[in-house]
Amino acid sequence: MSGNVNDSGERLANIQARLDRLPIRPYPRFWLVILGIGYFFAFYDILALSYAFVSPMVSQLKLTEILLSDSASATLFGYIVGTYVVSTISDYVGRRLGLVTNALLVAVGTLISALSFNAPELIAGRFIAGMGIGAEISIINTYMSEITPSHMRGKMTQWAYFSGALGFALAPFIALVIIPINADGWRYLFAIPAVIAVAIVFLRFSMPESPRWLVLKGKPDEAEKIINDMESFVKEKISTLPEIPAYEREIPGEHFPTREIFTKKYGPRLAIVASFWFLDYFLAYGILGFAPLIFVTSGFLFTTAVWYIGLGSTGYIVGAVSMTFIADKWERKYLIISALIPAIIAVFLFALALYDHSAVLLTIGAFLGSFATAFAVPAYTYTAEIYPTRARATGFALSDGIGHLGGAIVPFAFTAMVVLTTASIVKTGANFFILLGILEIIAAFVLLAGPRASRKPLETVSP
Numbered sequence: 001m002s003g004n005v006n007d008s009g010e011r012l013a014n015i016q017a018r019l020d021r022l023p024i025r026p027y028p029r030f031w032l033v034i035l036g037i038g039y040f041f042a043f044y045d046i047l048a049l050s051y052a053f054v055s056p057m058v059s060q061l062k063l064t065e066i067l068l069s070d071s072a073s074a075t076l077f078g079y080i081v082g083t084y085v086v087s088t089i090s091d092y093v094g095r096r097l098g099l100v101t102n103a104l105l106v107a108v109g110t111l112i113s114a115l116s117f118n119a120p121e122l123i124a125g126r127f128i129a130g131m132g133i134g135a136e137i138s139i140i141n142t143y144m145s146e147i148t149p150s151h152m153r154g155k156m157t158q159w160a161y162f163s164g165a166l167g168f169a170l171a172p173f174i175a176l177v178i179i180p181i182n183a184d185g186w187r188y189l190f191a192i193p194a195v196i197a198v199a200i201v202f203l204r205f206s207m208p209e210s211p212r213w214l215v216l217k218g219k220p221d222e223a224e225k226i227i228n229d230m231e232s233f234v235k236e237k238i239s240t241l242p243e244i245p246a247y248e249r250e251i252p253g254e255h256f257p258t259r260e261i262f263t264k265k266y267g268p269r270l271a272i273v274a275s276f277w278f279l280d281y282f283l284a285y286g287i288l289g290f291a292p293l294i295f296v297t298s299g300f301l302f303t304t305a306v307w308y309i310g311l312g313s314t315g316y317i318v319g320a321v322s323m324t325f326i327a328d329k330w331e332r333k334y335l336i337i338s339a340l341i342p343a344i345i346a347v348f349l350f351a352l353a354l355y356d357h358s359a360v361l362l363t364i365g366a367f368l369g370s371f372a373t374a375f376a377v378p379a380y381t382y383t384a385e386i387y388p389t390r391a392r393a394t395g396f397a398l399s400d401g402i403g404h405l406g407g408a409i410v411p412f413a414f415t416a417m418v419v420l421t422t423a424s425i426v427k428t429g430a431n432f433f434i435l436l437g438i439l440e441i442i443a444a445f446v447l448l449a450g451p452r453a454s455r456k457p458l459e460t461v462s463p
Contacts, residue, residue, distance in 0.1 A: 011220045014244075015211050018227050020150045020457055021242045026230035027147065032160045034203045035140050038099070039164025041106055041193035041200075042133040047171035048189045049075060049126070050289050054296050055179045055186040057122075065418070067119045069411035072289050074123045076408035078109070078130025080401040086135035087142070087397035091257045091390070094217075095146070095210045098139040098393065100201055105132025107197035114190035125190075132197070138400055141384040142393040146210040147230075151455050154327030154335075154381050158320060161377045165320035168370060172310030212389045212458075257394035261387065266462075269386050270399055272450045277403020279443035280379070283343060283436040285407035287369055290414050291350065294429040295362065298354055312366020319374030332382045332454045337444045339376035342368040347437040351430035385453045388462040 019026065053068060063071070082105060090098030109129025116122040141157060148156045174192070179185040211223035231241060261270055319339075326335065349365030352358070387395030417428050453461045 036163030040167035044167035051175035052186040057186040072411040074126040075130035078127035079134030082131025083134030083397040087393035095143040102136040110194040145384040165316040168316040257391035260391040273399040274402040278406035282406035315367040315371030319371035343372035347433040351433040
């Protein structure tokens with residue numbers, strides 16, 4: 001195809017071809033830090049709530065088992081609403097404004113959570129924080145896929161996620177230090193992401209808009225300037241740029257983004273990926289939300305359980321770093337499936353740890369589970385790249401948001417298992433972990449039906 005760029009479809013393809021030819025990262029590492037901090041408070045906040053469940057917060061706010069479930073589910077339902085609403089808006093008004101909105105929602109929601117004096121206030125805070133966290137994951141991955149050359153999308157997204165891995169890894173130790181300080185320690189636990197989110201708002205205003213989005217919205221000159229800056233950044237390091245390759249056109253959007261996703265081409269992709277996320281999030285939130293509670297109520301001391309889970313959480317860092325070396329080497333969906341294997345082993349080890357009251361099995365299980373979580377980050381990259389630019393954020397939001405329904409029903413499923421059975425908490429907890437493992441096995445088979453995506457131009461993956 002020639003380099004003629006008379007219409008927006010060809011201008012968009014030309015922009016992406018110029019980006020894809022760049023052999024190295026075309027932006028400063030600081031961008032990865034700014035985006036990665038979003039991952040940090042997203043993942044830290046998830047764990048913060050689970051540790052608050054075994055703190056004086058429960059008695060202070062008079063939280064029953066049902067109210068505990070409501071507060072956990074409020075975060076996830078907020079996630080579902082936020083990821084769809086903010087992401088759909090970002091398909092119209094831009095990725096950068098979406099990133100700023102996310103941070104503001106997280107700041108407001110976590111601050112309300114920290115200042116709560118009753119269950120309704122806590123639930124409201126969790127819902128608002130969930131809105132920001134859900135949209136955060138969606139728009140970060142959309143933005144990363146659109147500003148990164150195709151041959152390194154997985155690797156760069158993985159490095160951005162590294163800050164999130166730190167959030168997961170540090171949360172148990174922060175909880176171990178803060179919660180025992182005094183009866184209000186749980187409030188400080190929630191306040192940390194509020195402070196971080198406020199700081200990140202100003203930094204995100206300094207980042208450029210997605211050049212691909214700019215072209216689709218009739219602003220090719222602004223996109224051209226951003227690509228020129230990226231090319232200049234790379235030239236300073238390698239002096240000569242490769243030739244611009246032939247490129248595929250992407251069709252500009254004519255419909256509401258949600259309608260675009262529910263077509264014959266993208267509807268099946270939505271069904272596959274949303275089903276995968278539904279099953280995967282059931283496991284993820286089952287562990288993140290209830291593992292500390294299960295181990296403490298089954299006889300482990302709070303400090304003991306959190307300490308061993310914290311030791312195992314070093315797996316987040318090991319998994320995040322390990323995946324950066326292979327994120328773009330192997331087909332994405334197979335990489336994701338390989339990451340599910342240690343997660344499945346982890347939950348079965350948790351079940352054994354309950355029966356044997358074994359700190360060793362608990363630690364190994366925590367390490368494998370955290371390693372698997374960080375190692376599976378290509379699932380986020382994959383979810384973004386299988387939809388077109390004209391509806392990418394919305395497609396991610398629908399896949400991830402529908403998937404989070406799995407996480408949203410976990411509290412009710414766990415509560416039902418506790419209330420409707422006469423078995424001991426040890427047996428109930430073990431059965432719960434085994435259920436999570438079975439669902440994760442099903443998730444692996446579901447993902448096999450997805451399209452290939454690694455190292456391909458976005459227009460080829462999602463025309």
